[in-house]
Amino acid sequence: MDAPCVERTAPAPIPAIAGIGLRAAHQEQLARERPTVGWVEVHSENYFADGGKQIERLLSVRSHYPLSLHGVGMSLGSTDAFDVEHARKLERLIDWSEPAFVSEHLSWGSVGGVHFNDLLPLPLTEEALEHMIARVGELQDYLGRSILIENVSSYLQFTQSQMPEWEFLSGLSARSGCGLLLDVNNVYVSACNHGFDARRYLSALPRHRVQELHLAGHTRNRHEDREILIDSHDAPVCEAVWELYDFALECFGPVPTLIEWDTDLPALGVLLAEAAEANRRLNRVHALAA
Amino acid sequence: MPSLRDTQIAFSAALRSEDPGAAGLLLVDDGIAPEDRLQIYRNNHRLAVLATMQATYPVIERLGGADWFRHSVSRYHDIYPSRSGDLQYLGENYPDFLRSALAGTSHGYFADVAALEWGYQCVLTAADRAPVDLEVLRAVAAQDYERLVFVPRPALRLVQSEFPIFAIWQANQPSVPEVPATRLDAGPSRVLLIRREDHVELRELSEGSSLLLQHWLAATPLGAAAAAVAARVVEFDLGLSLRELLSLATIADVFCADECGSGARCDSYMAALRPAALPDG
Numbered sequence: 001m002d003a004p005c006v007e008r009t010a011p012a013p014i015p016a017i018a019g020i021g022l023r024a025a026h027q028e029q030l031a032r033e034r035p036t037v038g039w040v041e042v043h044s045e046n047y048f049a050d051g052g053k054q055i056e057r058l059l060s061v062r063s064h065y066p067l068s069l070h071g072v073g074m075s076l077g078s079t080d081a082f083d084v085e086h087a088r089k090l091e092r093l094i095d096w097s098e099p100a101f102v103s104e105h106l107s108w109g110s111v112g113g114v115h116f117n118d119l120l121p122l123p124l125t126e127e128a129l130e131h132m133i134a135r136v137g138e139l140q141d142y143l144g145r146s147i148l149i150e151n152v153s154s155y156l157q158f159t160q161s162q163m164p165e166w167e168f169l170s171g172l173s174a175r176s177g178c179g180l181l182l183d184v185n186n187v188y189v190s191a192c193n194h195g196f197d198a199r200r201y202l203s204a205l206p207r208h209r210v211q212e213l214h215l216a217g218h219t220r221n222r223h224e225d226r227e228i229l230i231d232s233h234d235a236p237v238c239e240a241v242w243e244l245y246d247f248a249l250e251c252f253g254p255v256p257t258l259i260e261w262d263t264d265l266p267a268l269g270v271l272l273a274e275a276a277e278a279n280r281r282l283n284r285v286h287a288l289a290a
Numbered sequence: 291m292p293s294l295r296d297t298q299i300a301f302s303a304a305l306r307s308e309d310p311g312a313a314g315l316l317l318v319d320d321g322i323a324p325e326d327r328l329q330i331y332r333n334n335h336r337l338a339v340l341a342t343m344q345a346t347y348p349v350i351e352r353l354g355g356a357d358w359f360r361h362s363v364s365r366y367h368d369i370y371p372s373r374s375g376d377l378q379y380l381g382e383n384y385p386d387f388l389r390s391a392l393a394g395t396s397h398g399y400f401a402d403v404a405a406l407e408w409g410y411q412c413v414l415t416a417a418d419r420a421p422v423d424l425e426v427l428r429a430v431a432a433q434d435y436e437r438l439v440f441v442p443r444p445a446l447r448l449v450q451s452e453f454p455i456f457a458i459w460q461a462n463q464p465s466v467p468e469v470p471a472t473r474l475d476a477g478p479s480r481v482l483l484i485r486r487e488d489h490v491e492l493r494e495l496s497e498g499s500s501l502l503l504q505h506w507l508a509a510t511p512l513g514a515a516a517a518a519v520a521a522r523v524v525e526f527d528l529g530l531s532l533r534e535l536l537s538l539a540t541i542a543d544v545f546c547a548d549e550c551g552s553g554a555r556c557d558s559y560m561a562a563l564r565p566a567a568l569p570d571g
């Protein structure tokens with residue numbers, strides 16, 4: 001096939017300011033109006049096509065903004081064989097779009113060749129940790145670059161888990177060399193659902209390994225006399241998560257921060273306003289560091 | 291302690307409701323039953339599948355209605371679960387599923403409409419390849435015409451049906467306010483789908499042109515292709531079909547095969563195309 005051909009700058013680093021998750025509905029407007037925003041992140045799998053307008057638009061956006069590729073389908077925690085075909089498509093997209101960050105999840109999504117196309121939680125066992133270290137290493141070797149791994153929200157816990165998630169992530173990062181993408185909303189959601197201290201989680205992570213933060217909205221579902229939080233990405237960031245974000249900035253310093261919004265997508269301006277709020281908080285930390 | 295593999299197999303069986311209790315023993319029961327916690331993941335999965343299928347098959351959803359479509363997708367997914375972390379291919383087997391599920395009913399044509407919608411998705415995401423500069427035909431010697439192999443562009447599909455699927459597809463676009471009555475007796479449809487600069491173009495082809503394109507898609511040299519089409523279509527006009535297909539910029543490459551495979555002569559038709567009649571393409 002003919003390789004996509006779009007003029008672009010050299011791979012741009014992601015600055016320690018706020019970016020937005022770019023979805024198809026906003027792509028054309030962003031390319032046309034080029035609003036002030038630090039960087040953009042897209043779901044890698046949305047651009048796994050062999051060609052077409054979507055990829056052309058992405059490369060056009062990429063020529064004006066630093067880019068991060070965020071995968072949701074690699075299923076690194078799966079005990080099925082390493083998905084070479086998926087890695088090959090990711091490698092091709094990286095080659096086309098020259099992203100500054102490439103990230104995936106601490107999760108699994110398939111077994112026996114059947115995919116759930118979801119970010120399923122892993123039992124936090126020594127075996128699962130060894131497995132993730134091997135798989136992250138395999139993907140990093142395949143791509144010839146390090147990646148970031150993101151914590152997911154969870155709605156259940158496995159009886160056989162042997163360690164808290166922060167210990168799992170710290171071990172994974174130390175032994176595979178991957179960076180961490182810390183989703184502050186996911187920490188908050190899981191902390192509420194499972195009753196652990198979100199600040200303890202953040203305090204326990206290695207400062208220099210956290211290279212990106214995510215912020216998003218969630219919803220609250222009643223379940224008889226209990227409440228369960230769902231990581232729905234369909235609402236503004238709530239005040240409690242903003243407060244936890246301030247604490248994360250205290251822990252990790254100014255880190256590139258993404259506003260994620262995936263369903264019931266609002267106008268682009270709403271996302272940009274959320275990014276501006278994140279920047280206001282980031283600027284406080286920048287000022288303190290100066 | 292169960293292995294990671296066994297845990298994932300049990301969890302998968304529970305999610306697919308093949309063995310709802312399979313994961314129960316693996317999960318912490320802290321006030322909300324494990325089964326209720328699993329249901330959150332089941333819902334997430336069901337919604338993701340439905341949203342993907344709605345985006346791929348909007349005309350089928352409109353024809354069958356939202357409730358029927360949701361049920362149909364659920365049955366389809368039981369038989370054809372996702373096999374990739376990339377949802378792009380989730381609906382690949384839906385036309386075949388409908389062909390089997392609706393055989394013998396008055397809705398059998400849904401399968402062909404679905405094939406058209408799947409073709410649309412394939413064209414949207416196919417590799418980019420520019421049309422060939424038809425000037426290359428000027429350099430071909432007349433005796434080589436019948437050996438010419440026309441290579442269609444990747445972002446192109448041909449979908450054929452005994453039903454008027456193009457008219458049905460057009461009448462059921464979101465811009466058309468009400469679902470119109472479906473006329474199934476308007477004759478067959480042979481639809482070319484081809485990606486343009488910023489849209490996918492759909493166009494009805496004549497029987498001769500569609501058969502000729504079908505042969506090109508199978509890499510049949512021009513002589514053999516023309517002979518095969520002429521044997522099936524009495525009024526086939528090779529010159530007209532060549533002009534139509536080439537003017538639609540359907541071709542990515544042209545080369546001469548070693549063998550023609552038939553005695554059909556293409557000289558006069560090709561000569562008619564050169565030089566002044568070459569389409570702008």
